[in-house]
Each structure stands twice: as C-alpha cells, then as structure tokens.
Amino acid sequence: MPTAIVTGGAIRIGKAMALHLAGKGFNIALHHHKSVPSAVIEEIKAQGVQCRSYPCDFSNLEEAEGFIEKVLADFDDVELLINSAANFIQENLEETQKETLTDTLQLNLMSPYLLMRDFKRSINKGMIVNILDERVRKHISTFGAYSVSKVGLKHLTELAAVEWGETVRVNGIAPGLILPPQGGSPDYLEKAAKKVPTRTHGKMENLLQALDYLMENQFVNGDTLFVDGAESLRWQ
Numbered sequence: 001m002p003t004a005i006v007t008g009g010a011i012r013i014g015k016a017m018a019l020h021l022a023g024k025g026f027n028i029a030l031h032h033h034k035s036v037p038s039a040v041i042e043e044i045k046a047q048g049v050q051c052r053s054y055p056c057d058f059s060n061l062e063e064a065e066g067f068i069e070k071v072l073a074d075f076d077d078v079e080l081l082i083n084s085a086a087n088f089i090q091e092n093l094e095e096t097q098k099e100t101l102t103d104t105l106q107l108n109l110m111s112p113y114l115l116m117r118d119f120k121r122s123i124n125k126g127m128i129v130n131i132l133d134e135r136v137r138k139h140i141s142t143f144g145a146y147s148v149s150k151v152g153l154k155h156l157t158e159l160a161a162v163e164w165g166e167t168v169r170v171n172g173i174a175p176g177l178i179l180p181p182q183g184g185s186p187d188y189l190e191k192a193a194k195k196v197p198t199r200t201h202g203k204m205e206n207l208l209q210a211l212d213y214l215m216e217n218q219f220v221n222g223d224t225l226f227v228d229g230a231e232s233l234r235w236q
C-alpha cells in the first residue's frame with residue numbers, strides 16, 4: 001500500500017485530507033504539533049490502513065530537517081506529501097513582530113522547502129501538494145508575513161515542478177473561504193460569502209475534489225488550483 005504524509009493532519013483541512021486518502025487506501029504518516037491525534041488515528045485505522053503520528057514543530061528547522069527520515073524508518077512506499085500545516089497571524093507589514101516573521105516563514109515556507117527537498121532526495125517519485133491560499137493572487141497586507149510565506153511557497157511549487165518534473169510532480173491548492181478562522185463567529189462563513197463572486201463559501205469536499213484531480217491527472221505539474229469561487233480575481 002502506498003503512504004501519504006500529511007502535515008497538520010490532526011485537525012480541519014489536513015485531517016479531512018488524511019481521512020480522504022485513507023479511504024483511497026493510503027497508509028498515513030500523520031504530522032501534528034500541539035493537537036492530540038489519537039482520535040484521528042483511530043478513525044484512519046478504521047478504514048483498514050496503517051497510521052502513525054509524528055509530532056514536529058515546523059517553526060524549528062532542525063526538527064523539520066529530520067522529519068522525512070523519521071517517516072521513512074516506518075514506511076517504505078511513500079508517494080505523496082501534503083504540506084498543510086501553517087499559522088495565520090493578522091499583523092500588517094508595519095505591525096509585524098520579529099517573532100511572527102521568523103515563525104511564519106519557518107513554518108509556512110522553510111519547513112515545506114526542507115520536506116520537499118528531502119522527499120526529492122530520498123523518495124524521488126509521486127507528488128507533492130502544497131496548500132496555499134487564494135490571497136497569493138492579491139496585494140492585501142493584513143496578514144503580511146503569512147501572505148509573503150504563501151506567495152513564496154507558490155513560487156517554490158513552480159520551481160520544484162520544473163526542476164523535478166521527470167520524477168516528482170509538484171502542485172498547489174489555493175483554498176478560498178472554506179472554514180472560518182479558528183474561533184470565528186458561527187455566522188462568519190455566511191457573512192463572508194457575500195463577498196465571494198459565487199455568493200457561497202466552499203466546502204471541504206471541494207478541496208478533496210481538487211486533490212483527486214491533481215492525483216489523477218499525471219500531466220498537471222507546477223499548477224495551482226484556486227478553489228475560491230473566484231474570490232482571488234475580485235477587484236477588491
């Protein structure tokens with residue numbers, strides 16, 4: 001059975017992707033940081049596949065650098081890496097704290113960079129999917145360091161697709177309004193949907209459909225699927 005590595009796999013989007021892949025017969029190497037993954041692991045195993053969890057703080061590059069090696073000590077047929085773990089800190093450029101800048105770039109961009117590099121070096125087949133954000137098309141600086149990290153990750157996605165395309169495809173998914181921010185009000189999605197051209201918010205299944213498409217279509221490489229109802233194309 002092939003194995004998928006999912007970062008940020010204990011909650012929300014990462015968890016949904018891990019469960020979806022388990023349903024398709026993938027063993028799951030589930031990364032988590034502060035969340036307790038035991039319930040998700042049970043749900044995944046209930047689908048008849050193996051699952052092991054790997055705690056790691058990706059704002060620490062030393063930890064990130066040993067991550068793929070740890071997974072490969074347990075699983076020998078890895079063919080998919082999903083980089084979903086990220087922070088989302090609301091500070092515009094002027095407000096940005098040095099710690100925010102360092103943590104955000106290390107967690108959202110530099111750790112995925114190291115994981116991708118090590119996936120290419122040690123696995124050298126299959127696909128990497130980086131979870132981006134529809135904001136990568138916009139110049140809105142309210143989450144300054146976050147936006148810079150995701151734009152950087154999109155560029156990295158494209159560079160890796162060109163350098164590695166012969167053996168490893170690398171693509172991105174740019175979600176729009178899918179889940180409310182953690183701690184958001186119950187009507188957050190409904191209110192925010194008024195600004196999306198479709199006047200709706202997306203559902204988790206829309207992201208999973210994007211993932212399926214990227215997995216199935218072997219000629220798509222270096223692309224980013226915007227699953228955002230065209231929010232990123234809106235003038236303001």
Ligand SMILES: NC(=O)c1ccc[n+]([C@@H]2O[C@H](COP(=O)([O-])OP(=O)(O)OC[C@H]3O[C@@H](n4cnc5c(N)ncnc54)[C@H](OP(=O)(O)O)[C@@H]3O)[C@@H](O)[C@H]2O)c1
Binds near residue numbers: 009178
């Ligand atoms: N939600 C949306 O609608 C939306 C829209 C656009 C883009 N996205 C992107 O989609 C991805 C998932 O979003 P989400 O809303 O599901 O995420 P989330 O709820 O904000 O969860 C953040 C994830 O990152 C992990 N994480 C946080 N700090 C970490 C650290 N220092 N080291 C390692 N892992 C760390 C968390 O792990 P633990 O829980 O184990 O601590 C958690 O799994 C992110 O890349 C996000 O930018 C989401």
